[in-house]
Amino acid sequence: MSSTSEANSLANVIGNELPYLRRYARALTGSQGSGDAYAAATLEAILEDRSLFSEKVSARVALFRVFHGIWTSSGSPVAEGETGLAQAAQTHLAKLTANTREALLLNTIEELSVSDIAFVMDIGESEVRHLVDVAQREMADSVSGRVMIIEDEAIIAMDLQAIVADMGHAITGVARTRDAAVELARTEKPDLILADIQLADNSSGIDAVNDILADLGELPVIFITAFPERLLTGERPEPAFLISKPYREDQVRSAVSQAMFFSSTEPLHT
Structure with missing residues (x-):
């Protein structure tokens, strides 16, 4: 397969999963603008280094793994300049255990299995289960x-x-x-x-x-x-x-x- 054909194939695969990456990113940030910016950064990272996109798992899981690497390295859940409820939410979020919201969203809204979430977040399956349990308790009480x-x-x-x-x-x-x-x-x-x-x-x-x-x-x-x-x-x-x-x-x-x-x-x- 030519490099052009490979690029087109990868673009089609990612394109099919992009709406769901946007949904996940928006839910994490609470904003269409911030969420879509993280999704765009994920695509840019894959274009620069295609080896980041694993062929060992489904396209959705591979895409979410690249996103998660960018998300965790940024250290900021919303973009600078966000105001209103998105900004006020940071007070609540600061009280939550790290990685719990991510695990909960991946498990419930995006319907990924525990093993898939473990691959996306690069953690063990037992830790995934623990994070989901903690998230359900903390979010419900907040x-x-x-x-x-x-x-x-x-x-x-x-x-x-x-x-x-x-x-x-x-x-x-x-x-x-x-x-x-x-x-x-x-x-x-x-x-x-x-x-x-x-x-x-x-x-x-x-x-x-x-x-x-x-x-x-x-x-x-x-x-x-x-x-x-x-x-x-x-x-x-x-x-x-x-x-x-x-x-x-x-x-x-x-x-x-x-x-x-x-x-x-x-x-x-x-």
Whole structure:
């Protein structure tokens, strides 16, 4: 195979996994800008030294390993100049055990196995299990608040309410449409919004969230979608926190705990 063909093949392999690297990076930093900057730095490192991209594991695991090396060496979870909730979150993060959030996100949101996480983080499998356990305890105990749910399917809404309430958060209410969501947020301002993309009257959960943020200011937001890659292109303002449908309870728990630290409040576009 020619060097050009090899380069094209590698680009295609990495391109398929890039949306998920962006999701992980944004969840770590709480910002589309900072997260995508780390993802870009990962690609640049691979272009400079292709040996960093291991062929012994899956493409996603290889990509995340390169990212993790850059992330840990930088020593800074958010870019300079970040303000608002992302900046305030550093006070909370400083109290957490090192590497716990990374292990938890890789295990729950990105669904990597313990052995894959061990390879990504270059640690033993027993340490991975320990970090995930510690993360679940620390994140659950760190922040609690009021959660608003935007979801038009009654069964899913009830399930999300039960999960969030069991975590110790208060539920401000459930909205099924864009207009109802805006009115609910004005009635009782939430600390966190958990939103589906497609709503009952064919209105958009993204539009509902944009209306609420324009009205109330910065709030952390988690979007739930069956097609997360469509909101992970890096080509426009996009959310930092995404859960894929169908979701698992531990994914919701992890995302809620993470999002309470950070905010994704740039206007989004459908």
